[in-house]
Amino acid sequence: MLMVRYQQGDFTAATALIERTSPRLYRFFAAQQVSRAHADDLLQETWLRIHKVRHTYRPSEPALPWFYAIARHVRVDHHRKSIRVTEGERELQAMSKTISPGASNAGSSDDLEALLAPLSASEREVIEMLKVTGMSLEEVARATSSTVGSVKQKAHRAYKKLRVMLSREAAGRERSEKAT
Amino acid sequence: MKHEDVDEILNRALRGPHDVKSEVLHRIADSLKVSFAPVRPLPSSIVLTAVVFFVCVAVAIAGAARAGFFGFAKMHLMERWIIFGLLGALAWAAARSFVHAMIPGTRRHITAARLLGWSCVALVGLFGLLFRDYETHQFFRLGIACLATGLLYAVPAALFSWLLLRRGFAVNMVTAGLSAGLLGGLAGIGMLELHCPNFEAAHVLVWHIAVAPISSAVGAGMGWLLHLRRASRQ
Structure with missing residues (x-):
């Protein structure tokens, strides 16, 4: 229902959707061992993409898979882009990740990473x-x-x-x- | 170790601070506000599938009308029903697959690559049963001409379908390209079956059916190129 109102141009519906769906989408990105700032960027990128293609959602279909299909697309794009990043840049990113406080996902993702290895x-x-x-x-x-x-x-x-x-x-x- | 134990370990590993900061949520809402307007949702997938399917049928019939319905005239009534019935069913499945590739989060019953494989197997099986003339005359010269004609009509069928679904969003451009190519290829084969009076088994099995995989490969390649273009823009 919120999605239909969002398509009709109701900004409050869009805000409600952002508040309801973002924590789940964020968890989806955070599980990928990315930094907090990176997960925030991915979340924002996903919402921009969702906004751009919101007309492709049909009210008869479930909304959650539609959201995740787009989030997954953003994540795959991000992964491909990160492959293109040079080794030196990657090292710098890793250093900044370890230096900046609160940048990592506080152990839980490390555990998950090891578990799913x-x-x-x-x-x-x-x-x-x-x-x-x-x-x-x-x-x-x-x-x-x-x-x-x-x-x-x-x-x-x-x-x-x-x-x-x-x-x-x-x-x-x-x-x-x-x-x- | 039981299934539930693995579940418990996974749940434990997933527990942790995953809250999104409220300023991030505000920033997202503000960024959307800039271009906020009502949008018209896409029609239902059955409507889109039907439109795309009829465009492909129209391209095949228009092609045969231009070149002549010699193949159709030479066929028996039963052959017509079986061949065009199967081609129609495969084209419907390909149209559905293409529509689903252009709408995120839709249900798939079969992947595009598997549909291509099954289409080729079904066509080889059917044509192998129906066409029993095992002699070959000018196999390459006539064959390449038929392949080129089939591909010539596969291209507009795929392009028109793509244009019809341009409001969609392909989360995987390669799959979308492959589906569009398969759909165009089946339109090309349909045109050849209507037009080509050469019923030699080898000719039909090799050169007519080859239109579908070649067109699909070209479609997938185009999808890959579009994906690279989209990635370089970001």
């Missing part, structure tokens, strides 16, 4: 969308422009890998505890 990019994306944004399989399929079957398969593979990795870690911890 064994997954492929597409499996990781599906897990992030399911867990970070709380979308259903159908919504994730819509947001990633793929089929529900493909999303299910990726989620299943990802959980299998995570189970194996976490079981191994738990077994290793038990062994070291016994040894001490």
